[in-house]
Amino acid sequence: MEQALAQRNSGVSLKPGKSRAALTITHPNAAGIDIGSASHFVAVPPDRDDEPVREFASFTTDLNAMADWLKACGIDTVAMESTGVYWIPVFELLESRGFTVMLINARHVKNVSGRKSDVLDCQWIQQLMTYGLLRGAFRPAEQVCVLRSLWRQRGMLLRSQSRHVQHMQKALTQMNVQLANVISDVVGETGQKILRAILAGERDGDVLAEMKNARIRASVDEIAKSLQGNWRAEHLFALRQAVDAFDFIGKQLAECDHEIEQQLQRLQTREGEPARGKQRGRARNAPKFDLRTQLFRMCGVDLTRIDGLDVTTALAVISETGGDMSRFPSAAHFASWLGLCPGTRITGGKVMSGKTKRCANHAAQALRMAAAALRTSQSALGAYFRRMCSRMDKPKAVTATAHKLARLIYTMLTKGEEYTDQGQDYYEERYRERVLRQLSQRAQKLGMKLVATEQPQPA
Structure with missing residues (x-):
């Protein structure tokens, strides 16, 4: 043998x-x-x-x-x-x-x-x-596995709910009710008021248009004009069933959020409140309870201080890994488990491919979405993402930025340090200094010297 x-x-x-x-x-x-x-x-x-x-x-x-x-x-x-x-x-x-x-x-x-x-x-x-030739895969602690199952169940409910929103829009389009062309979200406050009034029997476009919120940019006349349809019975029936299914899944989401809150309380290891950081609006599909405080009491650090990470992204990562990173010897091992590190296909001393391996990791997917949201951020991470986009195609830039986010999360969870954003200007200045240092070293190897010149002042 x-x-x-x-x-x-x-x-x-x-x-x-x-x-x-x-x-x-x-x-x-x-x-x-x-x-x-x-x-x-x-x-x-x-x-x-x-x-x-x-x-x-x-x-x-x-x-x-x-x-x-x-x-x-x-x-x-x-x-x-x-x-x-x-x-x-x-x-x-x-x-x-x-x-x-x-x-x-x-x-x-x-x-x-x-x-x-x-x-x-x-x-x-x-x-x-x-003979010790196999290694076991990472599996978090039992209580974290419970949280992971609950969070994945919540994600499945959200996907099901989004399909019923599409059913609403299909029924409205079949009746030639063009509400989606004047209101961006038919399940928002204004859209829901109008849809439920239609199901209650209201057909007057002017009356329905008066239900609009003050923040809606479309005028009352435009909304009233979009609400002129044929009101066929079979399409109204489909709309009613889509709304009922949407409400039913909303009730299931509330029950799932309650279970997640209870499980997070069982995983708490400390007391206290997170330090006041940037004011951010609550994500639309985020749980209704104070998720930021619950995560802080579980992990000991506020992961939402990292630009691009909201409470749902932080919980998506923590539910997959837990707050204990001792199973990963370094940040590089953590990034490798996520499938965000470059590949190392080397043969004969030649690098054949540096492509990232395919990995269906839920935490990596959440980090990629967070990285893509940094496109317009005026932070150091936002500047890093835009620089990566200028060097490579966007999917690779998203993966590189998600890799950086993963290393930040690992450092915060292992060292217990808070993240402080230095700003876009600080990052650009550091990048400029690094480029000048590399150019100076290269010029020195060629027997030359890099001389700085004064930049002309704009008129």
């Missing part, structure tokens, strides 16, 4: 008489599980049982039987592939039974030569885990 593994990893044939580098057994009591939807294949060391590979159904009774069998075989470490969401019940049950469970990235064990079967897969996972 050791010889076969050495050949697989080195790619060099071992000749008789040559010294062999023996692999060290790091997990002698390891088991491997190939996860499936209906059943799971489990492999233990061959000397532990007459039948070292067994198949267990995915029912809870069978999972408990699996745990009992692993205990009887003297297993203390279990490795499994992250297949869909089928691994979650197995992971949670084995962890509750006292096993050290490691979730393995399926891409790390898929490139195996020869035939592929569930039995061979679980045996291969068990062998790799025995």
Whole structure:
């Protein structure tokens, strides 16, 4: 086994008489599980049982039987592939039974030569885990996992609610009610008043137009003109159902926000209020409670002081990672886990590609959206993003800025320091000094000297 593994990893044939580098057994009591939807294949060391590979159904009774069998075989470490969401019940049950469970990235064990079967897969996972050739994926603490599930559920509800807003707009368009052309948001205060009045039976455009908010730029006559439609019964029925579905999901969102608030209170580690920072308006889809204070009491720092990060973005990151960054040795490791660091495909001493790896990370997606929002920011981060856009295409600039945001978050959470924005002018001056220093060093290598000249004053 050791010889076969050495050949697989080195790619060099071992000749008789040559010294062999023996692999060290790091997990002698390891088991491997190939996860499936209906059943799971489990492999233990061959000397532990007459039948070292067994198949267990995915029912809870069978999972408990699996745990009992692993205990009887003297297993203390279990490795499994992250297949869909089928691994979650197995992971949670084995962890509750006292096993050290490691979730393995399926891409790390898929490139195996020869035939592929569930039995061979679980045996291969068990062998790799025995020799310490696999690493477990990051999984936050149990209470943070609860918060993560609640926040992801909230995101799913928001996506469902947005589809019903599209259904409202479709019903209005079919009736030739062009309200969306004069009001930017049909689910805002003015739009909702008008829609609910229409469903209540009001058809007079002038009466409906008087419901507009003072901040609406369109005049009363323009709104009244847009509200002249055919009012067909089937389209009114579709509009009513879309509004009812919108209201129902709004009620579910309120219940989800309550659960998130309760979970954040359980995760609080300190008391106090965050220092007063920049005055920012509340995000439209943000929870109704004081999320900024709850996050401060959980993390000990105010992440919203970083330009581009609002409370929803901060919670999106914290719900995926938690406030404890001890699992990541450095900011570079944290950025690599997020999938925001440059790639390192090097062969023969030549860099083949620096492309960022594809990674469906929820925290990285939130940071990319925050980075894109810095386009018009007059902060140092905004100046950095615009400089990146001048050097590369926008998607790469967004990733580079999101990488910078990730490093700032890591530094704040590990060192407990508050972020202070130095401003756009400070960043531009630092950048200018850096460019002049590089030019001076290059001129010195060429035997020249850089001489500054006075800039002409504008008339």
